[in-house]
């Protein structure tokens with residue numbers, strides 16, 4: 001962003017994910033007077049105003065009054081009343097609705113806001129906080145090419161963006177990259193515990209596990225080789241890595257990962273079903 005034609009963006013919900021997206025926008029040069037935030041928590045409002053210089057509101061409609069884009073950044077469980085409360089302003093001004101909520105479908109968002117709205121459903125992740133996010137996005141037919149480009153700019157300010165054509169696949173995106181950081185954190189936790197159990201001091205175990213995760217992640221992105229080829233390069237025949245990988249295989253690691261992703265995908269579908277049509 002960062003020009004006089006930056007769109008006016010209102011965030012509804014000023015929690016963790018909204019903070020990371022606002023930070024990305026401000027870092028990449030969006031004028032702070034184009035950003036407003038609605039957030040019920042007084043302390044959060046004050047922190048957002050102090051940290052980013054954006055205007056904050058306790059009232060959702062007031063925050064969205066001038067917005068060309070409304071970023072819906074509340075929990076899935078409160079999305080319905082939030083959209084219903086914005087119905088009047090959406091029908092009057094026809095802003096783009098840009099949701100980051102897990103599970104909630106485009107037709108639900110549009111219907112709750114009175115119908116006919118341009119809607120982009122997206123799924124960012126917490127590395128957005130440090131500009132290393134990964135976001136899947138999906139638009140409905142009412143969304144113009146210009147609005148898609150705006151959505152790409154907003155989410156792209158925090159990292160990689162990937163457009164998904166089939167909305168049904170957004171629950172898989174949620175299960176993969178939305179929840180995914182937690183899977184890698186869990187693996188690092190488990191590696192640290194295992195090394196401590198073998199006698200390594202905790203500080204050393206955490207530092208080595210953390211740097212190994214970073215190094216492996218950078219190789220995945222920068223080396224150009226497939227994950228399986230990179231794994232093979234570490235694995236000397238009859239060596240230590242092979243012994244560990246055999247133990248993972250005996251424990252059914254791949255099947256367990258598939259079961260976990262399936263559970264997260266199903267949970268996304270349950271979240272939308274629980275909110276009604």
Ligand SMILES: NC(=O)C1=CN([C@@H]2O[C@H](COP(=O)(O)OP(=O)(O)OC[C@H]3O[C@@H](n4cnc5c(N)ncnc54)[C@H](OP(=O)(O)O)[C@@H]3O)[C@@H](O)[C@H]2O)C=CC1
Pocket residue numbers: 012013014015016017018038039040041044060073074075076078082100101102123124125126178
């Ligand atoms: N955390 C993650 O890793 C990811 C989360 N998401 C999605 O992002 C969304 C937000 O998650 P996250 O930032 O973690 O959650 P947070 O709870 O940190 O943020 C949500 C904010 O919305 C506020 N809020 C509650 N009700 C309303 C309302 N009626 N109007 C306006 N604001 C309201 C909450 O206030 P209060 O706390 O006072 O209720 C809270 O500050 C969710 O839909 C989630 O599915 C997407 C990708 C990754």
Ligand SMILES: O=C(O)[C@@H]1CCC=N1
Pocket residue numbers: 102174178179
């Ligand atoms: O756990 C959740 O439901 C949210 C969505 C993806 C990451 N956190």
